[in-house]
Amino acid sequence: MEIKTSEETNQNKTLLEETFYVLSKKKNTFKVRLTQKGLHLIRDNDDNIKEQIIQLKDIIGCQCLRSKKRARHCTCQSLPRSDSLQVVEENSTDLDDSDISAYLYVYAYILQGTKEANKKRERTIITLRFRSFDKYEDNNKEAQRWRCVLKKLMKGETLTSSLVNQNSIITRHRETRRLLILCNPKSGAGKGKQIFQQKVAPVLNEAEIPYDLYLTKHYNFARDFVRSSNVFQWTGIIGVGGDGIIYEIINGIFERPDWSDVVKSVPIGVVPGGSGNGLARSIAHHADEPYLPSPTLPAALAAVRGYSEPMDLVRVETLSQIVYSFLSVGWGLLSDIDIESERLRLLGGTRFTVWSVARLIGLRSYKGKLWYLPSSSSSSYSQSPINEGSSMDFPSEVHLETDEGRPRVDSWYSAHSRRSAYFSLGGSSYQSTTDSGLGDGDNVDSGDRPRRMYGPSPQLPSLTSVLPDWKCIDGRFVMVHASYQTHLGEDCLFAPEARLNDGRIWLLIVKHGASRSQLLQFLLGLTTGAHASSENKDPTGNIELIPVIAFRIEPDMAHTGYMTVDGEHVEYGPIQAEIFPELGRVMVP
Numbered sequence: 001m002e003i004k005t006s007e008e009t010n011q012n013k014t015l016l017e018e019t020f021y022v023l024s025k026k027k028n029t030f031k032v033r034l035t036q037k038g039l040h041l042i043r044d045n046d047d048n049i050k051e052q053i054i055q056l057k058d059i060i061g062c063q064c065l066r067s068k069k070r071a072r073h074c075t076c077q078s079l080p081r082s083d084s085l086q087v088v089e090e091n092s093t094d095l096d097d098s099d100i101s102a103y104l105y106v107y108a109y110i111l112q113g114t115k116e117a118n119k120k121r122e123r124t125i126i127t128l129r130f131r132s133f134d135k136y137e138d139n140n141k142e143a144q145r146w147r148c149v150l151k152k153l154m155k156g157e158t159l160t161s162s163l164v165n166q167n168s169i170i171t172r173h174r175e176t177r178r179l180l181i182l183c184n185p186k187s188g189a190g191k192g193k194q195i196f197q198q199k200v201a202p203v204l205n206e207a208e209i210p211y212d213l214y215l216t217k218h219y220n221f222a223r224d225f226v227r228s229s230n231v232f233q234w235t236g237i238i239g240v241g242g243d244g245i246i247y248e249i250i251n252g253i254f255e256r257p258d259w260s261d262v263v264k265s266v267p268i269g270v271v272p273g274g275s276g277n278g279l280a281r282s283i284a285h286h287a288d289e290p291y292l293p294s295p296t297l298p299a300a301l302a303a304v305r306g307y308s309e310p311m312d313l314v315r316v317e318t319l320s321q322i323v324y325s326f327l328s329v330g331w332g333l334l335s336d337i338d339i340e341s342e343r344l345r346l347l348g349g350t351r352f353t354v355w356s357v358a359r360l361i362g363l364r365s366y367k368g369k370l371w372y373l374p375s376s377s378s379s380s381y382s383q384s385p386i387n388e389g390s391s392m393d394f395p396s397e398v399h400l401e402t403d404e405g406r407p408r409v410d411s412w413y414s415a416h417s418r419r420s421a422y423f424s425l426g427g428s429s430y431q432s433t434t435d436s437g438l439g440d441g442d443n444v445d446s447g448d449r450p451r452r453m454y455g456p457s458p459q460l461p462s463l464t465s466v467l468p469d470w471k472c473i474d475g476r477f478v479m480v481h482a483s484y485q486t487h488l489g490e491d492c493l494f495a496p497e498a499r500l501n502d503g504r505i506w507l508l509i510v511k512h513g514a515s516r517s518q519l520l521q522f523l524l525g526l527t528t529g530a531h532a533s534s535e536n537k538d539p540t541g542n543i544e545l546i547p548v549i550a551f552r553i554e555p556d557m558a559h560t561g562y563m564t565v566d567g568e569h570v571e572y573g574p575i576q577a578e579i580f581p582e583l584g585r586v587m588v589p
């Protein structure tokens, strides 16, 4: 006998229920139930009952609409067919008065496929047509009841069937969220704006989440914007672009004296539109969310679901600046590839592959000292949430309608759909910091403007102090590259064991002794994470990946090279980094 817990029973309790028909064919009956679990579509064809569930977590929004006036009305067709149905908002001047139906559009993104390789989300629209009553107002009232209950469930409210049947449940929905979108139109292959408008804005509109969109105009625009705006008017900041735009947003936050309130209450979302996209790929990986074929979908879903998780940040100190990093610090091969391939920006992500081959042929090594503090914790990761997929295949649209002719005369209720704001900034005025001199925490950006950084107090000795008992390697390196995320880029699974908030920096050390074939093997392994597997452990000890909590690099200054933080070029010289577990917050699907 199957024993159900009381929570399961509550999850399955019917809150609303109605019978619908498919395209007015009365034989195809659907009973639609709304529970805490989601929308249950129960098809009852003779003795064959089939139930499909659209899970609540896959539903991102719903809207009440009316049918649109058709250009040439065909009198022989009393009901609009689903494929010819056009709908408008209920206050539109273009609505069709002759159709008394109220339509509830439910937007869902359903996980299809079970294997990692073929898992993807399909957009599905469920149209419920309410037409049981002889007046639009009554049909609309029913549709609004479903909409309000669904919206409350999506917000995580627990409801009872007696509550949902009260008229007071039908309220004008007030969205309390509002997002700031900072979009780099020049990121990647220059498609940042297009990506936002075509892939993300439609999802935000379906979820009726208002947003303010600003296009970044130049280097450090996003950083200065975040530093000088009242960011508390938004419930989240979304960066559209590459890792560079996220780096600016995060560092803009740490230029504010109230950084601690901002990091706690304004999570950051990441819409991949750049050539790197390491953080976006890492977040999708963390949430076990399919990244391909639609890399922007996990970010759009994260934005509308309003769920965020803490993320580790790393405080990085060079001789002239302090920055906060979410992705990586690099010295040697990978940083050379990152910076030198900038000239191939138009190739998008392919630029890294092309330049890797070039750099391998002309291999360089760098002399210096590396100190590090190993992480004491072993690999005890919390398991990431697994999205339960729907086992059913849904068509991309399901159109259902109620029976006609059930009269009722209740009061009229008017729903009001909100539309998102869209505007771009005409010009910006920035307040530069008034502190003079370069004390501790003051940075100089490329425009020679002093930048005062705030943030948590460092636990390490300053960069110029002698280090106590840290491990030290003194020698020649092909590279030292640190990452705190799984992915450095879309195709680069650098630290497969990393978690968003495991409190560890994954330090990859490649010593000068590594051969070209070892390096080629290593670079090829980066795509799948094979380089980090125990079978591929390098017996010569020339290539090592170790978890640490802090490190310092002191390059020999006789020869220069590149150093990067989150893919951004920083001055060549001593650099040290320490992790601050769970300091930031990111939107997670």
Ligand SMILES: Nc1ncnc2c1ncn2[C@@H]1O[C@H](COP(=O)(O)OP(=O)(O)OP(=O)(O)O)[C@@H](O)[C@H]1O
Pocket: 184, 185, 186, 187, 188, 189, 216, 217, 218, 219, 220, 221, 240, 241, 242, 243, 244, 245, 246, 248, 273, 274, 275, 276, 277, 278, 567
């Ligand atoms: N309108 C603009 N014109 C020129 N540069 C800009 C503009 N807006 C932002 N930038 C700068 O472009 C740089 C790169 O941005 P971003 O990271 O978004 O794209 P990307 O370089 O293609 O991606 P990735 O960093 O992942 O390689 C950032 O340093 C940012 O300051």
